[in-house]
Amino acid sequence: QAEPLVLGIETSCDECAVAVVAGRPGAARILADVVWSQIDLHEAYGGVVPEIAARAHGETIDKVAAEALDQAGVDLGALDAVAATAGPGLLGGLLVGATFGKAVARAAGLPFVAVNHLEAHVLTPRLTDGVAFPYCVALLSGGHAQFVAVIGPGDYRRLGGTIDDAAGEAFDKTAKLLGLAYPGGPAVERAARSGDPKRFDFPTPLARREGCDLSFAGLKTAVRLAAERAAPLTETDVADICASFQDAVARLLTLKAARALEAFAAEAGTAPTALVVAGGVAANGVLRAALAGVAERAGTAFVAPPLRLCTDNGAMIAYAAIERRAAGSADGIETRVRSRWPL
Ligand code: KG4
Ligand code: ZN
Numbered sequence: 001q002a003e004p005l006v007l008g009i010e011t012s013c014d015e016c017a018v019a020v021v022a023g024r025p026g027a028a029r030i031l032a033d034v035v036w037s038q039i040d041l042h043e044a045y046g047g048v049v050p051e052i053a054a055r056a057h058g059e060t061i062d063k064v065a066a067e068a069l070d071q072a073g074v075d076l077g078a079l080d081a082v083a084a085t086a087g088p089g090l091l092g093g094l095l096v097g098a099t100f101g102k103a104v105a106r107a108a109g110l111p112f113v114a115v116n117h118l119e120a121h122v123l124t125p126r127l128t129d130g131v132a133f134p135y136c137v138a139l140l141s142g143g144h145a146q147f148v149a150v151i152g153p154g155d156y157r158r159l160g161g162t163i164d165d166a167a168g169e170a171f172d173k174t175a176k177l178l179g180l181a182y183p184g185g186p187a188v189e190r191a192a193r194s195g196d197p198k199r200f201d202f203p204t205p206l207a208r209r210e211g212c213d214l215s216f217a218g219l220k221t222a223v224r225l226a227a228e229r230a231a232p233l234t235e236t237d238v239a240d241i242c243a244s245f246q247d248a249v250a251r252l253l254t255l256k257a258a259r260a261l262e263a264f265a266a267e268a269g270t271a272p273t274a275l276v277v278a279g280g281v282a283a284n285g286v287l288r289a290a291l292a293g294v295a296e297r298a299g300t301a302f303v304a305p306p307l308r309l310c311t312d313n314g315a316m317i318a319y320a321a322i323e324r325r326a327a328g329s330a331d332g333i334e335t336r337v338r339s340r341w342p343l
Contacts, residue, residue, distance in 0.1 A: 004080040004325065005031075007104070008318025009065070011057040011097030012089025012117050013142065014038040014048045018065045019314030020072035020079075025153070025326045026130050032071035033308070033315045036064050039183065046182050047172070054092025061100045068314065076108040083321030086114035086331065087341035088143070094337040102333055113321035114335035118343045120316035121278040122150050127319040128305040135303075136264045136272040138257055138291060141279030142168035142183070145214050147260035148343065149267050153327040156343045159263040160212030160256065167249070167281045170216035174223050174245050178238050188242045189284050195236075195243030200226050202248035204255065212260040219248055250290040257294040274301040282310040 003022045010017040019033040038056050042048045069075065084101030087094055098114065105112035121139055125131040134151045136159070146161030165173070168185055175184025180191060202222045205215035223245050230237045257275065264272050275295040277288060288304050295302035309315060324330040 004322055005074060005078055006113075006318040006321050007065070007068070007079050007082045007101075008115075008314040008316070008321065009061070009082070009084035009097045009101045010117070010312050010314045010317045011061065011093040012085045012087070013093065013312055014042055014053055015312040016057050016060045016064050017312060017314040018061070018068040019318050020068055020074060021127070021315050021318035021322065023322065025323045026126050026132070028127050028319055028322055030127075030315045031074070032068040033313055034064050034068040034071065035308075035313055036060055043182050046176050048090070050090045050092055053090055054096055057093045057096040061096055065100070065104070076104065076110075079108065079110055081105070081111045081113055081321055081325060082108070083113040083115050083317050085117045085120070085317055086335050087116065087338040089117055089339065091337065091339045094339070098337045105333065112333040113324060114331035114333075115317045115320045115324075116341050116343065118144065118341075119156065120320040122148055122156060122343070123320050123323055124278055124305050124309055124316045125274070125276040125303045126323070127315065128309055129303050131276060131303055132273045134268050134270065134272055135274045135276055136261060137276045137278050138253070138260070139278050140167040140281035140287070142166060142172065144279060145216070147212050147257070147263070149264050149272070151268055153323045154329050157267055158343065159260050159267065160214070162214040162216060163206075164215050164217040165220065167214070167216065168279070170220055170249065171281065173220050174242070177224055177227055178233065178241060180238070185281060185284060188246060189286070191239050192242035192246045192286070195239030195241070197243040197247035199240040200244035202226075202244050204248060204251050207252075207255060212256040212263055214252065214256055216249075219245065246284070246286050250286050253287060254290045254294055257291055258298065261294070261298045261300065272300060274303045276303045276305075278305070278310060280311045283307045
């Protein structure tokens with residue numbers, strides 16, 4: 001029997017993405033992966049505007065899907081399933097992607113798979129690196145900051161996570177405060193390169209609290225106060241604040257990721273095969289290096305998927321559907337989109 005071939009659609013935020021993935025759990029390959037970013041549409045607002053995002057998804061999704069199928073060299077008849085993100089995310093965009101996917105599935109007589117966006121992020125290392133269960137994921141995105149024990153398909157246990165802002169949100173807010181471009185993560189990392197990480201002594205939130213919960217709100221306040229005190233800010237001030245902020249986040253993640261690995265062993269009864277970073281914040285080189293250090297000290301492999309697959313994409317959605325279908329536990333066409341959908 002030929003390998004399953006799945007179309008994956010992602011429209012939960014500001015990337016309109018469609019991909020074609022072929023294969024089985026732990027052994028799949030990407031035949032096409034088209035991402036149409038809306039960043040320039042939202043840039044002027046300093047954040048994603050839900051109404052603009054939904055409209056743009058609606059105007060682009062058919063072209064992005066056609067391009068993905070074209071690049072993969074397959075037509076609808078060759079597919080085995082159509083998958084789309086059904087949450088969590090912005091409702092308008094989710095409706096566009098899921099409704100488009102359901103329509104395509106119906107027209108082509110194919111099963112539809114409703115995918116949880118977070119599940120897709122945490123399963124990505126199996127697509128990119130064939131990582132074996134169980135493993136530990138640091139999911140750090142624009143909407144999330146949590147450590148997850150990925151025990152098996154459909155079995156995800158939250159070890160700890162943010163009690164306030166998401167990791168990417170902290171970067172985005174810091175950038176906004178300093179007048180840097182949107183999205184904030186890449187802008188802060190760029191500015192930090194020429195900065196002094198020791199100039200500002202920003203706090204390590206929740207350092208004394210047990211476990212691996214995270215917090216970024218206090219850090220954001222510290223950044224705001226430092227910026228106010230140093231105003232008017234020179235380019236050097238901005239670079240130093242960014243470098244010090246990033247250094248504080250790295251310290252926080254270093255401390256808490258080490259604890260997450262301990263919590264993992266207690267939860268799973270075994271050590272993880274790897275510590276994996278997922279989500280858009282994984283693009284950050286300094287944070288990656290910090291987490292790689294934690295894994296090394298724990299004697300665990302470290303996996304950071306290629307940047308393109310750390311940020312939102314259709315391939316991870318198609319792949320999550322392959323995993324769920326193989327496990328016989330996929331959500332189907334009756335699944336409704338939802339803005340909140342915990343792992
Ligand atoms: O996973 P993602 O593409 O979207 C979701 O939230 O699902 O993550 C986007 C987030 C944004 O907050 C962005 O600022 C952050 O990832 N990000 C970064 C970097 N690149 C993107 N944060 C820190 N450093 C980066 N280099
Ligand atoms: Zn995401």
